[in-house]
Amino acid sequence: MFNALFLMKHTTKIYNMKKILFGLSLLSMVACASNKQMSHKGQTDDKGYWQQHADYTMDIDMDVKTYQYKGTQKLVYTNNSPDVLNKVYYHLYFNAFQPNSQMDIRSRNIADPDGRVGDRISKLTPSEIGYIKVGSLKQNGVAVSHETVGTILEVTLNQPIQPGESVTFDMIFDAQVPKQIRRSGRNSKEGVALSMTQWYPKMAEYDFEGWHTPPYLGREFHGVWGNFDVTLHIDKNYVVGGSGYLQNPQEVGHGYENKGEKLNLPSGSKLTWKFNAPNVHDFTWAADPDYTHDVYKMKNGVDLHFLYKKTLDAQFLENWKKLQPKTADLMKYFSEHIGPYPYKQYSVIQGGDGGMEYAMCTLITGKRKWGSLFGVTAHELAHTWFQFLLATNESKHPWMDEGFTTYISNKAENEILNEGKENPHSGSYRGYNYVVKNNIEEPLSTHADRYHLNTAYGVASYSKGNIFLSQLEYIIGAENVANTLKKYFNDFSFKHPTPNDIKRTAEKVSGIHLDWYLNEWTQTTHTIDYGIKSVNGKEITLERIGKMPMPIDIEVTYKDGSKEMFNIPLRMMRGEKPGTAKKLEDWTFAHPTYSFSTKKDIKSVEIDPSKLMADINLENNTVTVE
Numbered sequence: 001m002f003n004a005l006f007l008m009k010h011t012t013k014i015y016n017m018k019k020i021l022f023g024l025s026l027l028s029m030v031a032c033a034s035n036k037q038m039s040h041k042g043q044t045d046d047k048g049y050w051q052q053h054a055d056y057t058m059d060i061d062m063d064v065k066t067y068q069y070k071g072t073q074k075l076v077y078t079n080n081s082p083d084v085l086n087k088v089y090y091h092l093y094f095n096a097f098q099p100n101s102q103m104d105i106r107s108r109n110i111a112d113p114d115g116r117v118g119d120r121i122s123k124l125t126p127s128e129i130g131y132i133k134v135g136s137l138k139q140n141g142v143a144v145s146h147e148t149v150g151t152i153l154e155v156t157l158n159q160p161i162q163p164g165e166s167v168t169f170d171m172i173f174d175a176q177v178p179k180q181i182r183r184s185g186r187n188s189k190e191g192v193a194l195s196m197t198q199w200y201p202k203m204a205e206y207d208f209e210g211w212h213t214p215p216y217l218g219r220e221f222h223g224v225w226g227n228f229d230v231t232l233h234i235d236k237n238y239v240v241g242g243s244g245y246l247q248n249p250q251e252v253g254h255g256y257e258n259k260g261e262k263l264n265l266p267s268g269s270k271l272t273w274k275f276n277a278p279n280v281h282d283f284t285w286a287a288d289p290d291y292t293h294d295v296y297k298m299k300n301g302v303d304l305h306f307l308y309k310k311t312l313d314a315q316f317l318e319n320w321k322k323l324q325p326k327t328a329d330l331m332k333y334f335s336e337h338i339g340p341y342p343y344k345q346y347s348v349i350q351g352g353d354g355g356m357e358y359a360m361c362t363l364i365t366g367k368r369k370w371g372s373l374f375g376v377t378a379h380e381l382a383h384t385w386f387q388f389l390l391a392t393n394e395s396k397h398p399w400m401d402e403g404f405t406t407y408i409s410n411k412a413e414n415e416i417l418n419e420g421k422e423n424p425h426s427g428s429y430r431g432y433n434y435v436v437k438n439n440i441e442e443p444l445s446t447h448a449d450r451y452h453l454n455t456a457y458g459v460a461s462y463s464k465g466n467i468f469l470s471q472l473e474y475i476i477g478a479e480n481v482a483n484t485l486k487k488y489f490n491d492f493s494f495k496h497p498t499p500n501d502i503k504r505t506a507e508k509v510s511g512i513h514l515d516w517y518l519n520e521w522t523q524t525t526h527t528i529d530y531g532i533k534s535v536n537g538k539e540i541t542l543e544r545i546g547k548m549p550m551p552i553d554i555e556v557t558y559k560d561g562s563k564e565m566f567n568i569p570l571r572m573m574r575g576e577k578p579g580t581a582k583k584l585e586d587w588t589f590a591h592p593t594y595s596f597s598t599k600k601d602i603k604s605v606e607i608d609p610s611k612l613m614a615d616i617n618l619e620n621n622t623v624t625v626e
Helices: 004-009 013-014 027-042 103-107 316-336 368-384 398-416 424-438 454-476 478-492 498-508 516-524
Strands: 051-061 068-078 085-093 131-139 145-149 153-159 166-176 194-196 203-205 210-212 227-235 239-242 268-278 283-290 290-296 305-310 346-349 356-357 361-364 530-536 539-544 552-558 563-568 593-595 601-606 622-623
Touching: 068 145, 103 593, 131 145, 145 516, 166 454, 194 530, 227 283, 239 305, 239 346, 268 539, 283 346, 290 316, 305 316, 316 398, 316 478, 346 368, 356 368, 361 424, 368 424, 398 454, 424 454, 454 498, 454 516, 478 498, 498 516, 530 601, 530 622, 539 552, 539 601, 563 593
Parallel strands: 051 227, 305 346, 346 361
Antiparallel strands: 051 068, 068 166, 085 153, 131 166, 145 153, 194 283, 203 210, 227 268, 239 283, 290 305, 356 361, 530 539, 539 593, 552 563, 552 601, 601 622
């Protein structure tokens, strides 16, 4: 989700915000995706990994005057787990947009509420609330018992689902689109009619940890991989964009085949839009009668779709045109630095309330200056890799989602816009220092819903999550981190990786032990503080003041003007960062001080000139000998 740029540049206002492949042909990309789809739909792999599978077929009839819709859903659910399932659970996210919901109460009681939510849910009228009401539900053709509890549908099965078994659930439901408040909704501040995110009854994920059924409080998501076949009936004047591939462009026009000319249909008629989204874990769409639809064709065969309101001011329209080739540059960057984008298209759509990533698309607000529009697109597109293809559980590990996205999008922006920043992540370090100094930091292992403050959540997820990777460059070297991301993608795309998976990947690439790092940085709030205790002649003594241990890079400037870089490995790493720095004896965690001698007279000493180590006190990192 976007708001990372704002978070990095304006850390004191965090509470107000949340949130390519050249050289490979399209054929090879699709083949790669197909192979992954086949391998993860079936049984457990040879390493014991398994994940559930859900295929959706939905038919939706939308009334754009009442903002209500009726739906039928056929869901074929495959239990690839070794467990017998006696119950299943669906998310009914729209039920959060009702007075006295948990999302409403949470927003009205947290000390720093999201400004987009505040107390607005409490003031919704019956015609403005959101809801999903399940009328009937059958398991293999037989009615099954179910109960709606807030944003969760609890289903007690007629027959348990055995390991390896597939069952079919048939559902009829009615729903109402809430007034635009958070991500989803109708009639946004920018006038977008329908932002349809988390809008359908969605099967909850069951994995090696069990069922994941958190109530929807406004945070993020975890979903089951599968295929979506969605048919949408909507007023003929509306243009639709979203997840998946449009199957009938010749029937709907609107720029898909007929160059924007609307079809000659009677007033009040509806068009039928048919979408297919293969091997995704969500489906999103947006619709508006004033959408302009542009298609930018990349040389590698990927089509980039842009849908935005033609009624925008001229400056914003110009920015949306300028955005299109730059989005292609971003797609190339992420494909080259992480792994190939495996689908044939991606859509950037004006909608929502900020920026949020979805399957094969993003919804972003459109009234933005150029830098902001490019920044939010960079962030949301990067989410295609971090959380969408590498589908971590965002509720439990939002730092792997937002943090890794911030890391790679910072690097992409710095290169594509030629910003020339020596450390493009400096804003994240400022954000992290802010929560530490204000004593509001919480561990990254905190569940996303249960941070005491939105500020603490935001800095943890975006800033400290970003620093996990940027600081890892300091520990194992930038090249090792770059190779770690590529191996991580290769090994875990189209899966649900965990924190241990990124740690083990980095260990395999670098040969360095990193269990200490994962533990200290994500499960504690221990801080890093190293200082230069003394410089006596040619002897330097360092001290560890903070609780978190680290390897140390230290630059010595001699009185003759020459410089020398030293590296002090941390013993528990059982290895050392590659590079040209002179390697010294390793430093143990138990010893609070460390001394070594140089061969020449010392002028000055500096700990970590790269500033990639998140030392909370830089004042004791530099000493000049008088």
